[in-house]
Amino acid sequence: MLFLKRKFRIAVLVSGRGSNLEAIIKAIKNKKLKNVKICIVISDNPEAKALKIARDNGIKAVYLHPGEFKTKLEGKAEENYINTIKKARTDLVVLAGFMRIVKSRFIQAFPDRIINIHPSLLPKYPGLHTHKRAIEAGDKEAGCTVHFVNEITDGGKRIMQARVPILENDTEETLAARVLEKEHKILPAVIQMFADGLIKYETFPDKPIIYQEK
Structure with a gap:
C-alpha cells in the first residue's frame, strides 16, 4: 500500500503586491519547494494584488478586516486572524510583506511557527x-x-x-x-x-x- 506524505501547510499573510507570495507559488510549481501547500492567503488590504495572484493560482485567499489600528493587529481582529489560520490547519505562518505588527497573543497562538x-x-x-x-x-x-x-x-x-x-x-x-x-x-x-x-x-x-x- 502506498502512503502519501502529508503536505506541509503554510499560511501566507500579505498586504500588497505579493511578489514574495508569487515566488513561493513558482517554487512549488517548479518543484523547488517540495511537499509544501499554501493552505490560505490572508490580507489586511482588500485591494492587495497578492489576493488576485493567489486566486488565479487556485489558492484560497481572503481579506480580513484588520481592526481599528493602522499598524498592528489587536482585539477582535487579531482573534479573527488567529481562528482563520488555525482552521486552515497551518503548520507555519509566513509574513510576506504583511505591514502590521503582530502582538503577543498572535505569537503565542503559533509558538515558534511564525517567520517574516x-x-x-x-x-x-x-x-x-x-x-x-x-x-x-x-x-x-x-x-x-x-x-x-x-x-x-x-x-x-x-x-x-x-x-x-x-x-x-x-x-x-x-x-x-x-x-x-x-x-x-x-x-x-x-x-x-x-x-x-x-x-x-x-x-x-x-x-x-x-x-x-x-
Whole structure:
C-alpha cells in the first residue's frame, strides 16, 4: 500500500503586491519547494494584488478586516486572524510583506511557527526605509533576512540572510530591486527547511545561515 506524505501547510499573510507570495507559488510549481501547500492567503488590504495572484493560482485567499489600528493587529481582529489560520490547519505562518505588527497573543497562538522576511541585514535597520538608511549610512552591502517573529519588531532569531553589494550609483529603488531578487530565493529556501524538519527554534544557532547561490 502506498502512503502519501502529508503536505506541509503554510499560511501566507500579505498586504500588497505579493511578489514574495508569487515566488513561493513558482517554487512549488517548479518543484523547488517540495511537499509544501499554501493552505490560505490572508490580507489586511482588500485591494492587495497578492489576493488576485493567489486566486488565479487556485489558492484560497481572503481579506480580513484588520481592526481599528493602522499598524498592528489587536482585539477582535487579531482573534479573527488567529481562528482563520488555525482552521486552515497551518503548520507555519509566513509574513510576506504583511505591514502590521503582530502582538503577543498572535505569537503565542503559533509558538515558534511564525517567520517574516525583512529587507535588511538584521539586526541593522529594523522597521521601514531600510534601503535608504543603508545608503545614507555609507554601508558597503545590504540584503535581506528571514527570521522568527517575536514580540520585538524584526527582533526574532535570524534564520537566513542574503547579501548584495551597494553600488556607487545605487538609489533606494535600484538597491531594493536587487534585494528583492534575494528575498525570492531565501524565503522559499527557509520554508523548505521547515517542511523537512530541519529548523527547530530551541536548537537553531544564534547566527543566521548565509545564502549562497547554487
